[in-house]
Each structure stands twice: as C-alpha cells, then as structure tokens.
Amino acid sequence: MNRVYNFSAGPSMLPMPVLEKAASELVCYGNSGMSVMEMSHRSPDYEAIIKKAEADLRKIMNIPDNYKVLFLQGGASTQFSSVALNLINRAPSKKGLYAVSGQFSGKAYKEAVKMGINAKCIATTKDDNFDHVPTITRDMVDQDASYLHICFNNTIYGTKYGYIPDCGDVPLVADMSSCIISEPVDVTKFGVIYAGAQKNMAPAGLTLVIVREDLLGLSDESIPTMLDWKTMADNDSMYNTPPCYAIYMAGLVYEWIAQLGGLEVMKEMNVKKAKLLYDYLDSQDYYIAPVKADSRSMMNVTFVTGDADLDKKFASEAAAAGLKNLKGHRSVGGMRASIYNAMPYEGVEALVAFMKKFAQENPKK
Amino acid sequence: MNRVYNFSAGPSMLPMPVLEKAASELVCYGNSGMSVMEMSHRSPDYEAIIKKAEADLRKIMNIPDNYKVLFLQGGASTQFSSVALNLINRAPSKKGLYAVSGQFSGKAYKEAVKMGINAKCIATTKDDNFDHVPTITRDMVDQDASYLHICFNNTIYGTKYGYIPDCGDVPLVADMSSCIISEPVDVTKFGVIYAGAQKNMAPAGLTLVIVREDLLGLSDESIPTMLDWKTMADNDSMYNTPPCYAIYMAGLVYEWIAQLGGLEVMKEMNVKKAKLLYDYLDSQDYYIAPVKADSRSMMNVTFVTGDADLDKKFASEAAAAGLKNLKGHRSVGGMRASIYNAMPYEGVEALVAFMKKFAQENPKK
Numbered sequence: 001m002n003r004v005y006n007f008s009a010g011p012s013m014l015p016m017p018v019l020e021k022a023a024s025e026l027v028c029y030g031n032s033g034m035s036v037m038e039m040s041h042r043s044p045d046y047e048a049i050i051k052k053a054e055a056d057l058r059k060i061m062n063i064p065d066n067y068k069v070l071f072l073q074g075g076a077s078t079q080f081s082s083v084a085l086n087l088i089n090r091a092p093s094k095k096g097l098y099a100v101s102g103q104f105s106g107k108a109y110k111e112a113v114k115m116g117i118n119a120k121c122i123a124t125t126k127d128d129n130f131d132h133v134p135t136i137t138r139d140m141v142d143q144d145a146s147y148l149h150i151c152f153n154n155t156i157y158g159t160k161y162g163y164i165p166d167c168g169d170v171p172l173v174a175d176m177s178s179c180i181i182s183e184p185v186d187v188t189k190f191g192v193i194y195a196g197a198q199k200n201m202a203p204a205g206l207t208l209v210i211v212r213e214d215l216l217g218l219s220d221e222s223i224p225t226m227l228d229w230k231t232m233a234d235n236d237s238m239y240n241t242p243p244c245y246a247i248y249m250a251g252l253v254y255e256w257i258a259q260l261g262g263l264e265v266m267k268e269m270n271v272k273k274a275k276l277l278y279d280y281l282d283s284q285d286y287y288i289a290p291v292k293a294d295s296r297s298m299m300n301v302t303f304v305t306g307d308a309d310l311d312k313k314f315a316s317e318a319a320a321a322g323l324k325n326l327k328g329h330r331s332v333g334g335m336r337a338s339i340y341n342a343m344p345y346e347g348v349e350a351l352v353a354f355m356k357k358f359a360q361e362n363p364k365k
Numbered sequence: 366m367n368r369v370y371n372f373s374a375g376p377s378m379l380p381m382p383v384l385e386k387a388a389s390e391l392v393c394y395g396n397s398g399m400s401v402m403e404m405s406h407r408s409p410d411y412e413a414i415i416k417k418a419e420a421d422l423r424k425i426m427n428i429p430d431n432y433k434v435l436f437l438q439g440g441a442s443t444q445f446s447s448v449a450l451n452l453i454n455r456a457p458s459k460k461g462l463y464a465v466s467g468q469f470s471g472k473a474y475k476e477a478v479k480m481g482i483n484a485k486c487i488a489t490t491k492d493d494n495f496d497h498v499p500t501i502t503r504d505m506v507d508q509d510a511s512y513l514h515i516c517f518n519n520t521i522y523g524t525k526y527g528y529i530p531d532c533g534d535v536p537l538v539a540d541m542s543s544c545i546i547s548e549p550v551d552v553t554k555f556g557v558i559y560a561g562a563q564k565n566m567a568p569a570g571l572t573l574v575i576v577r578e579d580l581l582g583l584s585d586e587s588i589p590t591m592l593d594w595k596t597m598a599d600n601d602s603m604y605n606t607p608p609c610y611a612i613y614m615a616g617l618v619y620e621w622i623a624q625l626g627g628l629e630v631m632k633e634m635n636v637k638k639a640k641l642l643y644d645y646l647d648s649q650d651y652y653i654a655p656v657k658a659d660s661r662s663m664m665n666v667t668f669v670t671g672d673a674d675l676d677k678k679f680a681s682e683a684a685a686a687g688l689k690n691l692k693g694h695r696s697v698g699g700m701r702a703s704i705y706n707a708m709p710y711e712g713v714e715a716l717v718a719f720m721k722k723f724a725q726e727n728p729k730k
Contacts, residue, residue: 027388043690081589224447224476225446
C-alpha cells in the first residue's frame, strides 16, 4: 500500500490514524455487532457517537452555549439558499449584504438574487482577479441589513481574511468550508459559521452549521423544512436521518485534533507547513505566488510558473512523483497546493523539494 | 467479532461482502494511493466509481435512457419539497395530488401545503390506522393535475402498494425509500422515483432520484439551486461535491446485486424471507399481523402481541438474543422486522424460532 501526498482542494486528505481506525471497525463497531453504517440513528450506540462528535467539536472550537451545532446535508451550496431564507427577515429592510471574494462567495450572492432576495454586494475584489480579500470597514456595513455574508477562506484563489470584519450589530455569516478547524477562531464574532466537511473534517456529504440561537426561527413559513435551521436545531439534527457515517468520521477527526492538543497545536502545525511553502516561494523567482501577502491562505497555496505549458508539465510530473492534485482550479489554472490539517509536514517538504528540482530541470526561455 | 441480525428500519444492514470490501480498501483504494473518502470528485478514479454505480443501477433497474439518475443529498424529506417545487408548474392548474398512506406520505403532503402549494389529498387510509394502502383508480386522478405523489412502501406501517396506480397522463411520483431495488419495477410507469439510500442501498446521506427528462426544467426561477433537479441533471450530480463515499457504497451494493443475478433473483430471495415470516404469523394466533393481506410489505413486517408490556419484553429479549431493533416505530408500537436485501434468510429463520420460543415461554393471561 503506497499512500500518496494528496494536495486536492476537497475532498482531501484525512488523518491516517482516523482512516485506520475507521477501517478497523467498519464491519463491526465495538460490541454493537454491526457497522456504524448500519446503525439506526436513534440507537443508543449512534446517539453516543453523534453526541461525542458535537461535544468534541464544541471543545476544540470553544463554541459558546448560545450557539447550536447542526450536522446537515447538501454542502455549502445548499447553505447559500439557507442563509438567505433563514436570515433575511431579521431586519425590516429584508436586505442581505455580500462581500464577493471569489467563486463561492459570488455563488452565494447570485443565489440570493436568483431567489428574489434583496441582496447587495458591498465589496468585491473581482477587478483584481481576487488576488486579495476585500477590506470591509464598519461604515460599509449598512446597519439596517439582516446579515453580511463572507467566504472566510477562498479555496480557488488561495486567499483568506486576515481579520474578522466589524459589522456592528449586523450578524456576520461566514462560509468556512476550507479553513474550519485549521486554527482557533472567535466564534462569538460570528452569527453563523458553516462549512462543507469534505476539506478539513470528514468525507463529503456532511455540512456543519454553527448558528447563534437568536437567529433561529426567523424564516417565512414557506421555507422548505429541510432548509430551516430551527427545525434541525429543535430536533438535534435528527429531523430526518442525518448523514450518520460522515458524522462518525468527523467525530474521529475532532477526537484526533483534541488528542493532538486542540486548535492551537493544529495552528502551529499548519503555520509551519504554510511557512515552509511561502518562504520558498518568496525566496526565488521561478514560481510566482499571485496572492497579496496580507490575504494569503494557510490552507490553499496558489502559484504559477507564468507559462501554461510549464504549469501543466509541473502538475503532471508531480503526480507521477506521488504529489497528487496540484493542478489549479479549472477556472484559474496554475497550481494549488491544499495543505489541510491532515497533510503531513513531510508532504510539504516533498513538494518544495520537487519544486526546486523542477525549476532546475525546466529553465524558462 | 459477533455480527448480529439487525432488523432496523433504516439505517439498516448492508451485505457482508460489501462491508468487507469497503473495509479492505478504506485506507487505500486500488492503485490510487488514497481512500475513496479523500478523492477529488472530479478525479478520473472517482469518475469511474460514480459512472459504474450509475451504469450498474441502470442495468439492474432497467432504467430507460429518457430517465436521468441523480445522486443527491438531504434524504427523502428534502424531496418532499423538491417534488412540489420542480413539478407544480407542469400543468396550468398548478395542483399537486397526494395519496396519504402513512407518516411519510403525510409529511410530503403537509410540506406542499406549508410551502403554499395547491395540494390535494385524493385518498388516505388514516381512518384505518394505515393498515392498508388506498385503492387509487383512474377516475380519482384529476387529469389537470401536475402530478400524483405516493409512498410506495410504508416503512412504519409495513404496507406496500400491490399495484401501480393508473394515473392517465399525470406523472406518478413515488417515494420508494424502503423498497427500492428489492424487486423489479416498471420504471416507465413512473414520472419520478426517489429514495433515501439508508434502507436498502447504502449508508445514510445519499438520496437517489430517477426522473423522466420531460419533467426537468419546469420549476420557478426562485427554486433553491440545490433543489433543482435540472441543475443536478445538467451537471451529472456534480453541481457541487456529491456524497462521494455513500455513492461508492451504493455502487458496491448495486454490483453485489448484479453479481447475484439482478432484481429477479433479489425478489426471489426477498419473497422467500417474507413468506417464512408471514406464513408463521398466519399459522398461529399469539402474534397479530395488523396489515391487510393485499397491502403487506415484503420489506417491513409488523406484528403485535396485543399486550404492550409483552411487546416490550419481546423486543428486549430478542435484542439480548442477537435479534436487534425489532421494536416498532415510536408512533405505532408493537414490533417491526425490517428484512431488506441484506438480511440473510438465516436471520428470518432465527427470528421465527425466537418468536415460537417467546410465545411458549410467555403465555397470555
């Protein structure tokens, strides 16, 4: 069995101890006589699994009691609709604010517009090819708005907010799909945090929503029940059958992080990995890192050679060397190394070594 | 490792060969160097997995080319909204018809009403405690309606339609969550078939939708994108990241069925299991099977002793004997044996033997 270093943006690497544990108990979990996949979601065995997952997540993220944790389905894309439908009535203006810092925040904005919501884009860095995130100041945030939506880490462009925008009394809603549990974050600064699980938490098919209680129950009666956070909160994410196995996997990941020492330790490990790669990028001029320094993502590192053919060759030869999925998103090209929690330091060392070798072997004309 | 016989209504048993294969390749799939859980959904390895899953399903269910197969998230409960939002505009009447044969068909109807849809219940067996399914005749189906929605097998009550209602030109929409791929079904008689996967197909977190192409693209522009079947069809279920691992597991189940000989063989096995249990129920008077003969489900077999305390004792002692989850749904009480595809014949034999022993040891007063 030869494991590769998988730099995929998502789904992406999971920690080896987690995979090995899951494999060892896949057919038969503990004394239950069955797989976790086969358990009734209302059985005591499964109740223990989902409760421990939530408790571990609350512990590592330091989630206050006045926030609900929901384990949902549908991906962040479903939340683009849910955010608008659940929150738009919060203020009489029924106006949703959006900052567009890349493809997914743009999709969230467009989804609101499509659904007939009064959505306003207050900031975008589109004219700069999203090479940094917008600077959002308090005066830009209309205080009569129902919410402000941002994407905290932009997977495709490799950018991240280096600060938490001050929104005054307007709830800040953040898509954290590609940076969730990569470092400590002050949950109290947000009204809602949501994330697809498939980048840093679990296999695809699970969506985490962390929502402040006063933001529940504001939707119109006509909201599709499964998109209504209050219904899901009132039923502890079990209004219907939840994605049980993905929640179990997320629980193993939360436990792994807790055992390592929590998000402070995780941040140290991630800083070390990202620093190795960015320091190399800053030390040479063969590769160009397009993202401005203050917006650099710790999870998704983008770079280009400046020559599309060389980029293609790079991704192809890297894959052959066991460094997989380094090709950038089809909408932007170049290379992207996603170095989530589960990527070992050795993987980034191997990448930098390969980059040096490739640069030597492929001089630019 | 002592595996039990798990009679859970869902999530429920998966075939042992499927679980063993999944366990053996969980950490590293083939030559990919990674787990299926870690694969980019757009990678060639994963594309092969999802394409084979769809091809095998099309083969075993004999799905015609003018039907799309969608692998979605959110459970059947999400489809209660999706059915109404996608189909209500099909006819100028904008009227949806519903037959209520149990809890989930009732929820589907209520969801349409809640969303402001013009929903009409044309038949219900509520007054008979849902001990049979409604008889729906052609004259009951308003021909100006957009669709008729039924639940083909009612998990909680243990009933199933023994016939396919003749709807004329009105598309028949069936929730088949608890009977999908248990026997051959004539797909051409339906406009839409949908099913949560966690009963007979895969772990929870995957929802199958089979939809006739002419029923795509009818929704209002304001439909949440993730509920729009056309968006999902146009993107081969990859508008966003699909529930990759659950689809992989479903693919293993489809392959298992194909290797056994397809749905005719599966039906033979299921008939044999159900017959063993129903024949025993009909041969004695200790246990009562409340469902009328023409509506009996082959997947969910309900029975009671007529004494709530004895029922409780039965479920408890059965569990201790390795026959798990025989307690009926909390809304109806009694016992329920869910004997899906993956339940071996030996499991039903063990159940009948236990039932005989329990009846002898616990004479009624």
